[in-house]
Amino acid sequence: MCYRMKACLTIRDGHLFRNWPVEYRCDEFKNSSISNVGGGGGGGGGSSSAVNSPSRSHLAGNQGEPSLTQTSILHSVKESSSKLARYLIAHSLGRWLLYPGSVCLLNKIPLSLLVKGRTRLMEDFCGKRAKLIARDGNEIDTMFVDRRNRKDPWQRGAWLVICCEGNGSFYEMGCLFTPLRAGYSVLGWNHPGFARSTGKPYPKNDVNAMEVVLQYAIHRLNFSLPEIAIYGYSLGSYTATWAAMSYPELGALILDASFDGLIPLAMKVIDKRWKKLVMKTVTEHFNLNVAEQLCNYPGPVLLIRRTLDEITSTQFTPEKRIPIIKTNRANQLLLQLLKSRYPEILSGAEEVLHHWLSIDSLPLELLIYHYLYKVDEDWCFHTLLSYRASLGSKADFPWGLGKDLPCKQKQQLALFLAKKHMKNVVTTHGRTLPPEEFQLPWKL
16 A cells, blocks of 8 residues: 555545544543642741741841742742643653654654554454543543353353553554454554543553543443453553542452552663653653552552563663563552452561562473472362351451461462462563453453
8 A cells, every 4th residue: 555545544544534533532520520630839838937937037148048938939949940841841751752753753643553453453352342431531542342142061151351552552553452453352542642542641640541441341231230340451550540439349350461550660761860850750750650559459460470571671681671570560559469468478478479579480480489489279279258248248358368367378378469469471461462462361
């Protein structure tokens, strides 16, 4: 296809979507709002009382030092300037670095490929494209493939997997294809500012988009919450964990190539001179607190750790620049999740988990699991099952299991739970996960 034909195709596609009928809008939620993460202004009450003290002001003046009034003004100017600088960084370079798929230069180059991918989904998989209106007015471009009537002995099509793409991917050619090829019903959506979704990709806008996508799945596609699994890839883990935290009845959560928070990943590429500025900017404008949100979801969780992930690892071997697996931030996700659910078990076994998570060889990992710590999986399973039964209808986390157990049994339970909640895949960050590696989480 020549360049002119491709250009005409993409222009026509954009015109069509602008005039596409709205399938679902989030109007019923317009009276409530999702608050921004950000710091408040500096308080001036204490400074004011000091300024109004004539003896202090007079004393400062006699010593040739600036008065407290001057100090307060200078401090306010400095704080305001710093806050403005962080705002400008966040809304320009910060957004471009964090969401490269929204940058015009990077966004327009693959549009013909996106049109091709979208057409394939609609023609080969009977996909249904829909325009949703989020609470902030952004138009969210979505694609739904229904597999509920497909003959499948495992009934995978009865599950809807909502796919949350990474910071440079689109539903037309992203992680959606993994559960799709595995036989599940899928619902993909593009971040605000990506391809035909309007707006700009900031955390609040992303959350608004996720909200309307979930509401659409429930009210228009007729899936109940227990029938919905959320699949978050890379940066998509933020909206995936937000959905799981906000809708605890969701059936499952799968996080692939994920991380606990943005700051550790930012620090590995930032010069020491800029670390303080970057930390404040990230905290105020891009507080992607994945681990915190994950720990507020009570349902089944699977973490997919990519053993060669160059993005979510913070250290590399000096010779071949291979990611060191013990620095993969998915490890911290697992540890924080297990600690929030099974604190008494982790209290005597965290060191064992650190050891197990640092192994980058599957045979060695199995050797440690089965022969060094002699994990009895049947005993672990029945111990967990029996404890849950003893709680009756009040089986909420955190559990007190492990308080009276000896250290070796705690270690067995910790390793058993870690193995059930984390799956290793030997691949790099940017590759699409093979469909055979996709699975729903273990459920007790």
